[in-house]
Amino acid sequence: MPRAHQFGSGDRPVTINDIAAATGVAASTVSRALNNPGRVNPATRERIEAAARELRYVPNSQARALSSGRTGAIAVLVSDVTNPFYFGVLRGTQMQLKAAGYAQLLIDTEDSGDLEVELLHKMRRSLDGAILAASRLPDRALAALAQDIPLVTINRNVRGVPSAIIDTPAGMGQAAEHLISLGHRDIAYVSGPERSWPNEARWHAVRAVAARHRLTFTRVGPFPSGRRSGSAAADAVLNTGATACIVFNDLLAIGILQRLREREVRVPEDLSVVGCDDIFGADFCHPPLTTLTAPIEQAGRVAVSMLLSRLDPSAPAMRQSVMLPVHLTVRGSTGAVSRQ
Amino acid sequence: MPRAHQFGSGDRPVTINDIAAATGVAASTVSRALNNPGRVNPATRERIEAAARELRYVPNSQARALSSGRTGAIAVLVSDVTNPFYFGVLRGTQMQLKAAGYAQLLIDTEDSGDLEVELLHKMRRSLDGAILAASRLPDRALAALAQDIPLVTINRNVRGVPSAIIDTPAGMGQAAEHLISLGHRDIAYVSGPERSWPNEARWHAVRAVAARHRLTFTRVGPFPSGRRSGSAAADAVLNTGATACIVFNDLLAIGILQRLREREVRVPEDLSVVGCDDIFGADFCHPPLTTLTAPIEQAGRVAVSMLLSRLDPSAPAMRQSVMLPVHLTVRGSTGAVSRQ
DNA sequence: TTTGTGGTGGCAACCGCTTGCCATCGTTTG
């Protein structure tokens, strides 16, 4: 009778061989009973499962990975762990992955495409797949990588690579029209990081709206996305003479708000500010930020679902790409244009 | 001449056997050359390394883990990924781990001690160690677990388990004295989650200061740490008649600030608020939060260093526990008590 | 010349699990 296992007891971990010995079957049968239940006699399986429970068997994932090729780990790549946008993503991925029994490897690519591809290549064999939130990779590199390892992107649309896309560009219309309806005619778009795909998409959308209304939106930037870039961005916006601006993301927008306070520019009286994403903090900054609320967490969840269904050959084929709608949340940072 | 390896080419990954074949040595020699350089002749090693480079060899970490027992993965457990406090921790751990060539497994324990211990036990064999930020485990369970797997805690002091501790309790003195110097006599401490170790530590410190000044601080709560708990917390504080409060953490404090606005209680005129940690958002909420600034990222870095040095037998022994000092950052949420 | 000795490299046994293939057996089917 094996003594009950206690944490901290230094005994050798239980393997399938122990179970095999305990039940008098071969290790291969144990393996099948545990992973491929239909393959063994129900009665035998029952005995094996009982023994496994009794011995507190925990499969060794390295060994399993080595022989089966499946590691049970999914990497989530973010370009900067400290960007609150990713909190939501991580929360979403975390939940879904845990529910499916996968481990989540968090990787910070530090905004570098090279690092991104290097790390991914290094870890290729230890991963079942990866979720790329905000990849800095060129389309071709991304497509090539997707051949090698199952990939799902978030906010990045590349042919052949499934993706969960937050449709902020569509929301740009709402944002711009909100400003226009408040009387703004000179609107600036504050650009995010240069190689950012969403940034380009947002700018295109803004330009389209501008054209529709026969207005010209100016573009300032690019600025790295981070609160500290807000100072330069705010100054640049003021310099254009715009009465309102739409900012690449909330982080930058919050930075802009801070700088505007320093310079004693009133928001929204002197300048209206619209952000994107509705991150943590957008609702309690001062003034609270009008922004395009994005279903960030949902994007993480959807991305994981897509990836997992792709890994499971028996699962129904999923769509290549899912668009998630955003909506405009009007708070205190936008207001009617003041007469000059 | 092997064709240059391209991503996306479907060829079988390169193993040490390929290198062995290419250089005419045994696989074991390749293994040694790559991991234990002193063990092979420099000339041979050079050839092997060249071949490895040429073939773009990437070691299979599962295989390595299986035979060596070392997995190259460290788990970082947080109780809630969406708590901005952990952003800083993650940033710190991320940097150090990457620098040391370890992978970071992010685990969300959802504030549950049971889940914490279960996950840790399950993954025990796939980990080289773990960092517990905000463990909800009882001391004994923690100590037992530490026998089984190398552990370092953050903000948790248990005999026998090394830890990086942010000395917020010491800062409580500064916070309280700041309030007292502003004329406050009725001060409330807003308690965080019940089983939270830092919460207890902070409350003890507050009480000690109170005793020193012959004042009585009231305690309200416990409240789960989250912005939404702020409403109940704010109401509870107002109910005590206190003119100032020290709040378990910034997240809760920000929630309180929001509720106070709703109730049109002016901060700091009617109530001063002090938070703990100085998380993302504490500086731009309204009013900006006076808080005990904690070196959160540094805590993550230190925790990793301690863990790694513990894993490396050749490393100099490190201290069991490191205290990180905090300082009071005075912003707009505290002010002189108004005469009644 | 003989005996050490340290430096190198190979052999082979694992690490724990998966899986292709085969043996066995009881049961249908022609």
Added chain:
DNA sequence: CAAACGATGGCAAGCGGTTGCCACCACAAA
């Protein structure tokens, strides 16, 4: 009644490294 078959379980070969042990060799010491 023989042949065919499906269900079940065992054997053994890996998966890709690591590592203890031994063999070999050159050179130094006796």
